[in-house]
Amino acid sequence: MSRVIDVPEVLDHRGFEQLVRYLPAAEDAAGARILFNAKHVRWVSPYGLIGLLAVGQVARERTGLSPRIEAPETREVRTYLDRMDFWQSAHEVFDLEPGATRSHGASDALLEITPIRSHHDVHAVVERVRERSAAILENHLHYPKPSVIQFSVMLSEVCQNIIEHAETVGWVCAQTYNYRERLGREVLMLAVMDVGVGFEGSLASEHARRFGESWSAATALEAALLFGESRFRDPGRGQGLQAIRKQVEKWDGMLAIRSGDAQIALVPDWDDYPPMQRSLPAFPGAQILIVMPARTVKAR
Amino acid sequence: MSGPGDASAGRAAVPAIAVASLYQEYLVTRQTGRAVRDGIERLFADRCGESLAVIDFRDVVVIDFSCADEVVAKLVMGFGEDQDASGNLFILVRGVRDDHMDPVEGALRRRGLAVAAERTSGEPVLLGDVDPDSGEAWRMLCACGRIRSHELAQKLGLEPGSCDRLLADLYRRRLVRRCGDAFESLSFAASAADDRSPPQELQRDDGPAPNDG
Numbered sequence A: 001m002s003r004v005i006d007v008p009e010v011l012d013h014r015g016f017e018q019l020v021r022y023l024p025a026a027e028d029a030a031g032a033r034i035l036f037n038a039k040h041v042r043w044v045s046p047y048g049l050i051g052l053l054a055v056g057q058v059a060r061e062r063t064g065l066s067p068r069i070e071a072p073e074t075r076e077v078r079t080y081l082d083r084m085d086f087w088q089s090a091h092e093v094f095d096l097e098p099g100a101t102r103s104h105g106a107s108d109a110l111l112e113i114t115p116i117r118s119h120h121d122v123h124a125v126v127e128r129v130r131e132r133s134a135a136i137l138e139n140h141l142h143y144p145k146p147s148v149i150q151f152s153v154m155l156s157e158v159c160q161n162i163i164e165h166a167e168t169v170g171w172v173c174a175q176t177y178n179y180r181e182r183l184g185r186e187v188l189m190l191a192v193m194d195v196g197v198g199f200e201g202s203l204a205s206e207h208a209r210r211f212g213e214s215w216s217a218a219t220a221l222e223a224a225l226l227f228g229e230s231r232f233r234d235p236g237r238g239q240g241l242q243a244i245r246k247q248v249e250k251w252d253g254m255l256a257i258r259s260g261d262a263q264i265a266l267v268p269d270w271d272d273y274p275p276m277q278r279s280l281p282a283f284p285g286a287q288i289l290i291v292m293p294a295r296t297v298k299a300r
Numbered sequence B: 001m002s003g004p005g006d007a008s009a010g011r012a013a014v015p016a017i018a019v020a021s022l023y024q025e026y027l028v029t030r031q032t033g034r035a036v037r038d039g040i041e042r043l044f045a046d047r048c049g050e051s052l053a054v055i056d057f058r059d060v061v062v063i064d065f066s067c068a069d070e071v072v073a074k075l076v077m078g079f080g081e082d083q084d085a086s087g088n089l090f091i092l093v094r095g096v097r098d099d100h101m102d103p104v105e106g107a108l109r110r111r112g113l114a115v116a117a118e119r120t121s122g123e124p125v126l127l128g129d130v131d132p133d134s135g136e137a138w139r140m141l142c143a144c145g146r147i148r149s150h151e152l153a154q155k156l157g158l159e160p161g162s163c164d165r166l167l168a169d170l171y172r173r174r175l176v177r178r179c180g181d182a183f184e185s186l187s188f189a190a191s192a193a194d195d196r197s198p199p200q201e202l203q204r205d206d207g208p209a210p211n212d213g
Helices: A013-027 A046-063 A075-083 A086-090 A119-140 A147-166 A198-214 A217-227 A239-250 B030-044 B065-080 B098-110 B132-144 B149-156 B160-172 B186-196
Strands: A002-006 A033-037 A068-070 A111-116 A170-179 A185-194 A254-260 A262-266 A283-293 B016-021 B051-056 B089-096 B114-119 B124-128 B146-148 B176-179 B182-185
Touching: A002 A013, A013 A046, A013 A283, A033 A046, A046 A086, A046 A111, A046 A170, A046 A185, A046 A283, A075 A086, A086 A111, A111 A119, A111 A147, A111 A185, A119 A147, A119 A170, A119 A185, A119 B030, A147 A170, A147 A185, A147 A198, A147 A239, A147 A283, A147 B065, A147 B098, A170 A283, A198 A217, A198 A254, A198 A283, A217 A239, A217 A254, A217 A262, A239 A254, A239 A262, A239 A283, A239 B065, A239 B098, B016 B030, B030 B051, B030 B065, B051 B065, B051 B186, B065 B089, B065 B098, B065 B114, B089 B098, B089 B124, B089 B186, B098 B114, B098 B124, B114 B186, B124 B132, B132 B146, B132 B149, B132 B160, B132 B182, B146 B149, B149 B160, B149 B182, B160 B176, B160 B182, B176 B186, B182 B186
Parallel strands: A002 A033, A033 A068, B016 B051, B051 B089, B089 B114
Antiparallel strands: A111 A170, A170 A185, A185 A283, A254 A262, A254 A283, B114 B124, B146 B182, B176 B182
16 A cells, blocks of 8 residues: 655755655554655756655654655656756665666766765866866856866865764755746756755754743754754854855845744845744755856946 | 173073974864974973973964964963973974964964974064063064063163163063074074074874874
8 A cells, every 4th residue: 555645846956855755644554665756847946856755754763664666658757857866866765666766877867866975986076076166167167267266165165064963864965946936047956955854953953942931943053054053062063054145145146044933044135035934844954055146247 | 782692692502302293184173283382392301401392383274263272272371481490491383384373373362372493584573462562572582583681672662770670571471592692583592503403203103193083
């Protein structure tokens, strides 16, 4: 017997929230394997893509059964999933048909879905994106030359967040696309997710007592992103997120971090994301979204 | 005034110098930083007397904040500031580029530390948490190479007592070297030591592999 979760047609950050909302009901059927029906998916963002892996992983952990997935019918979406190496990572999460793990050949993505398990993976990711990011940041998004190194530093810090705090596997991917809906220009979207202990759990031992009853996922996110707090007493810790925040602000980008039942965001003028959301459906780990817009002629 | 190589300024033994060339393009992650720091610390484990660690950043393409904290800030914390008399180890970072500045400065400032550095052009630059007066005194000292306190006070238009205090603080933080009755910049000390004997290098085998944890 299977319980079916319909994957939203548009699988972006909103689509991910829908999946998170559907999950508890599907888990309730004891002994039921969950089927993610992605047949009708028409569009996927990098955040939605690894979000599907994250929701699948949580379903697997909670039910003890590897969920199944019905591949999208749309050719463009199928090709995109192939190009982003979705099936390589999906293989470790979902119960896939033999032969479902396809190799994509050449990809135009900045960074295909890459699992992050250790600092070796962070090294590999930083080294892999250097050449590609130079071409994309300078030629497509018209960022100045130093931004290539600054992007590498940001990528390294955001991936290390998984190793330092999640205590489990996470995924990262990055892709440029035309963000017509909001900006009418190209953006680089970087998504990083894990389903580990999350900010509230990670920071609790050091900070929960100080906050008393107000301690929550939201206060943990504020402490980490706005005040540079970490789970260590060492003042040298916690600077990674601070550095990411400053860099994203400098690039007029958007940064959103979801953890537990809260999401905090640094919102530029061009977006209308809420700066803080509480009482979201609880989901483990941390889900980070960074959007860097192409520079306009005026900004260059 | 005592300029570079001026023998009339204070005399002191040239410090033992060891160059830690970081043969890595990617200094990212805390684990890598720890391994690099371990390699540098091993170089100085059995040394006594004054030593100067020259950390060469010329090969480094990317350094992130976490690695900068492990390699530079924690080295300065362990070896640099507020050492007792038996532990006279000075640190000079060479080959610093604009790309390195933010992570290294950020890591040092978080801990209220500073380190003497040189850009790839050789221009001296003080990285980290330093007040403006100390920074000005340090830059003037670098321009002179080696100088006595009252001479530096004249150049800066300071009361001798104020200059004494600034130099004492820079020395406490191991950002300058004491040399008899004078003070010298670490760049000057490194050049003087280079002239006398070839520095001991951190061997490639001593350093961590790129992904060494």
